Amino acid sequence: MNLIEELAWRGLIQDITPETEEQLNKELTSGYVGFDPTADSLHIGNLVPIMLLTHLQRSGHKPFALIGGATGRVGDPSGKTQERQLLTTEIIEHNLASQKKQLEQFLKFGDGPTDAEIVNNYEWFKKFTFLDFIRDVGKHITINYMMSKDSVKNRLESGMSFTEFSYQLIQGYDFYYLNKEKNIKLQMGGSDQWGNITTGIELTRRMGGGDTFAITAPLVKKADGTKFGKSEGGNVWLDAEKTSPYKFYQFWLNATDEDIENFIKVFSLLSRSDIEKLIAAHVEAPHLRLLQRTLAEELTLRIHGAHALEMAIEASSILFGNATxxxxxxxxxxxxxxxxxxxxxxxxxxxxxxxxxxxxxxxxxxxxxxxxxxxxxxxxxxxxxxxxxxxxxxxxxxxxxxxxxxxxxxxxxxxxxxxxxxxx
RNA sequence: GGGGAGAUACUCAAGCGGCCAACGAGGGCAGACUGUAAAUCUGCUGGUUUCACCUUCGCAGGUUCGAAUCCUGCUCUCCCCA
Known part of the structure; x- marks a missing residue:
């Protein structure tokens, strides 16, 4: 099963550019996903793009995680109905450092051809002057094109600063730069990133770069329509300090039957046949909550390690078993x-x-x-x-x-x- | 600038002088049933020294034995006309 087939059956493809599959089959391809430094920890919503990178690497390609030192200073308007508050440089730097550490645990790093790398777009933006940017980059994209993006269109009524309007161009330039410097041909992300990514593809093409491709994953949804990734205490974070391994484990264990099939496909690294067997077993005996248990264990292990998992299971059995x-x-x-x-x-x-x-x-x-x-x-x-x-x-x-x-x-x-x- | 409507608890939304800590819906919490699921049913959802008292109905005053309800001013929101 190739990468596209793998992502497709897991329900991880919302949009995909033409001929992406051919490109991936043709050669070892480098792809990247960007992470926004809006908090000092990733949360389980970020796990989806991380899975995209993981699958990319597992299928024999090279993943890059881009941390947004530059884009984080501007603020992505995608999906936002209001102008965002700018973060201070210190907070951004702190957030970047924390996220970087977390990202390092999900992918295999090293010197091999498919080993992961982390890049920070502040590196290539810090020396770029405003004049140079609008001359060399801005000239290639029209306002008309930029305004047709949902992220901009949705804000025409309520207002949007020039800063946020420029965002897609900054992110778009990342793609051009990475294509030129690192031979990256693929960008992935959540479906809200589609507009930004296509701007990047367009920009790369107009600036004389090579062919580039994109895959976006749909937003993870819960059957009851409420937002995925929240528990009573708010976001479910990957940082053990912010969300304890016990609570993290419990979050997955408490998923409803309706949601869990979808979740396990998206977040588990088990093979298709294993997952299908589990689903069949779950339908037979739903009270065992096999799917919930399997996914909770897999993810707690991957993120917090064996000891934390053991403790989470033990705590759960004491608290919810018939302990007296x-x-x-x-x-x-x-x-x-x-x-x-x-x-x-x-x-x-x-x-x-x-x-x-x-x-x-x-x-x-x-x-x-x-x-x-x-x-x-x-x-x-x-x-x-x-x-x-x-x-x-x-x-x-x-x-x-x-x-x-x-x-x-x-x-x-x-x-x-x-x-x-x-x-x- | 002129005219009109409105601001009530987490949200929506009743109430228009005493029976109002304030109908109802949603949400939330809990109980029963279950599988730490879903659905369903039930209860609770301002505070305290809990058969009573205190603070709350945009803000500040006033009328009254008594106001979320009436009056005055202020602030804010929405709509219509210019």
Whole structure:
């Protein structure tokens, strides 16, 4: 199966330029994807373009990840309804450095012909003067052409700065430059990048460069129409500091049946036949949630490593299995900490707990787990609160006998929301 | 510049002198059922010292025993005419 066939069955092709497949079959082709330094970590939405690069490399071509030191200074208007706030140079530099480190873990780097490289477009833009740019580059593309792009058209009513209007030209020049200097012939990205990419192709052609090609992937969608990649806490990040491995694992495990088939095709590196077998098995016995488990394990392993995965699984089985207070109390302090590293924690004076604390106080003012006493009472009335996995009522008092490993108390609201109190 | 309409809790949206912490819908949270899924049903969704009290209906004043509801001024939004 060649790259195009592979991407197609995974549902990763939205648009593709003519003869791209012929080009890929003809020779080892270099391709790139650009990353915008808008945050100091990539999130799971960025995983899609990363997968494009991964598949490119696996099918015997050479991937480049471009980090947008220059484009990040301008701001991509694609998909935005309002002018964007400019980021400071320091923030951009910080974000670039963090993203670069993350990108390095997904691809194979080295000196081989298909080994990945990272480039930063600030390198070739920092010495480019404004006059030179509008003479040498701007002359080749008409305003009319630029205005026909959706990213511009959608903003004609509400307004758009010259800065953002210029964006497509900057990104377009990247393609020209990379084609000329690195013999890169393919640009990939999310479907929102189609306009920018085609500007690049057009520019390269008019500036006398070689033939260039493009593939874009559709936006990942959820069946219920809500945005993919958000959990209660906001974005799901690849940085363990921002989204713990446990939460990351749980995110995938909680995918609905409707979505998971699509997700596993997009994000898993398993072969088509393996995935098809898994899907068939899942349809047979959906309650085993085989697809969710497989994908959650694969991705947690790839991004956070074996130890983090083990802990995420263990934490999950303790929190969602039929663990009881007894099971919990058997955990060593170390295991307890490992298991609950991703769960919010707060320190509470030991003397307070030894004296006995009203559950309402504990949930609200003392721990900050719930935002008010009213909310705490409400939850207790709803039978939603557990202490160390045992349901408790409004008159419960937390005392020293609730301490696990003589130090911890596990508070819980509902099935999925946990909070750890540590006695000090 | 002239005329008109409106600003209510996370969002939409009722209410037009006391029965209003404020109908309803969506969203969110929780319970039941399940498979840590979906659908469905149920409850909750300002705060507190919780059978009561306090703060909230654009902002600031006023009328009244009593106002989200009436009056005055201000701010903002939308529509129509020039």
């Amino acid at each position: 207070a007894e099971n919990l109390k058997k955990l060593s302090e170390r295991d307890f900490l490992d298991v609950f590293q991703g769960v919010e924690q707060v320190e509470v004076a030991r003397s307070l707990i030894e004296a006995g604390v009203d559950i309402v106080e504990m949930l609200s003012e003392i721990s900050g787990f719930l935002s008010s006493k009213s909310e705490a009472r409400r939850s207790l009335k709803e039978n939603a609160i557990s202490v160390n996995k045992d349901k408790v009522g409004e008159d419960y008092k937390v005392s020293a006998s609730d301490l696990i490993s003589d130090a911890y108390i596990l508070l819980q609201r509902g099935k999925k929301k946990y909070f750890v109190v540590r006695a000090v």
